[in-house]
Amino acid sequence: SQTIHQWPATLVQPVGSPLSLECTVEGTSNPNLYWYRQAAGRGLQLLFYSVGIGQISSEVPQNLSASRPQDRQFILSSKKLLLSDSGFYLCAWRGIAEAFFGQGTRLTVV
């Protein structure tokens, strides 16, 4: 069966520091992968999605970037974090229709 791993679970970073969040999927090949951000326990904002290695689509302009160096690896990065980057970040992979989420990373920028 497919599993999705996301780490770290929590992260506290100072303003201006870099960021790297990693997501890996097991048990499937060539998955569609997604990064979402959730603020204040509410809606899910789609940040990036990828349909294949090196293919990244950005949904909203922001201080973040994404990369897909391997088929089942999706990375969310920033060169310099802002206070507004704080939030709950979720990685997901999508089957035919359904999306399956990782456990999330709580990022606090201080």
Added chain:
Amino acid sequence: GQQLNQSPQSMFIQEGEDVSMNCTSSSIFNTWLWYKQDPGEGPVLLIALYKAGELTSNGRLTAQFGITRKDSFLNISASIPSDVGIYFCAGTGTGANSKLTFGKGITLSVRP
């Protein structure tokens, strides 16, 4: 773009009560999904619906794909304290490679 509407933002019920949540759209959807998110965790898929009129149960949960394909509901019967969380509806529209759209979620609180 396509939007899914969920309201109210929060619901408060007594343990043992049934609760119903709606999700509506002005656009036609081909798939309806219901997720539950516990605090500090990722959303978990509860029920997936693929055909108009489809009614599917998962334990105390029942969800239906509306005949018009523009709405879906989720029922929780005999609520228990662990039902607390955020319930999201999601759907995919028509057309190839249709994106997955999420509602803003409903926060459910269950009073013991």
